[in-house]
Amino acid sequence: MDAETLVPLAKAIAMGVGALGPGLGIGLIGAKAMEAIGRNPEAAGKVFVPMLLSMAFAEAIAIYALVVSFTL
């Protein structure tokens, strides 16, 4: 097994493990936002935009993994 045949495996591991953390993070953000809306339903509009933004920043880490797996 030489280095060339391991490249697809490396890509898969980079993307798979790299998506693990952001996935958990986005789930936590969503859970907390739901909790906040449940506690105070009127704040739904105010919670939504910061929730989207913080989800986007969590997602950015998965995107770095994607970049790495593209460059491998």
Place this chain on the structure above:
Amino acid sequence: MMIPPAAAEPLFNIGAFPITNAMINGWIAVVFFVGVAFIARRRVGLVPKGIHNVIEGTIEFMLTEVEKVTGDMKRAKQFLPIVGTIFLFVLFSNWLGLLPGTGSIGIWATHEGAIELIPLLRPAASDLNLTLAIALFAVISSHVIGLMALGPVSHFSKFVNVRGIFRALKKGPMAILVAVIEFGVGLLEIISEIAKVLSLSLRLFGNIFAGEVLLTVMLGILAYALPIPFMFLELLVGIIQATVFAMLTLAYLTVATQEHEEHEEEQEPHSVSPPTPLATSSTLST
């Protein structure tokens, strides 16, 4: 079943310039918006009718949403043309890519040595070139507007904070230490500016391209009724990604036009980290 390749396929050439299928979709969106603008420009009355109502409602809705983030009406009116255009263009081109026929109607041609079906239409955002162009435009315009709003010294000392060190020299050793750390953080900001472009462009590209691949795979498994829930998912992804792109651009623009916690330091020289402005700027400027 053919998984679409990551790069858009060229259909024909104009001179030496290849015209790709994603480009055609992008131009359809451009022509649509120019058409709407021309129709909206005709017969402008004081009381809006028909399509004017839709346009005015959309713009008013976007303006109130933008104002919630910027906090004042002046900047909201300044940023709305940039943010609103990005939102509407991304949203329309995402949803255009969901129409039946996109990715399935095409011509048989040789592509990279093999004969395969080259679709005539492909979602515009599933070409990295388009999303990279929009992301570069968004980040560069945030710098230009920041330069115009704050002046060159304030803007560049967000990145190379020599001014902060000079100011701290008068205040004593602790302030100098803080200023040196802030100088290092400023250098990190330069990297994060590049990361902004990367993450903005790849987020949109990744989502739309993955959606296209997902729909293709689902069509390949069972063409009857199975893709419908995934189509619905892609409708949601289309509007969420357009919102995220526009909101992030708006956040970058807002942060670029904000003075970097300088006011508070001058008012209260003893507080090292003023709570509210630091919280807002650090959550938005990642």
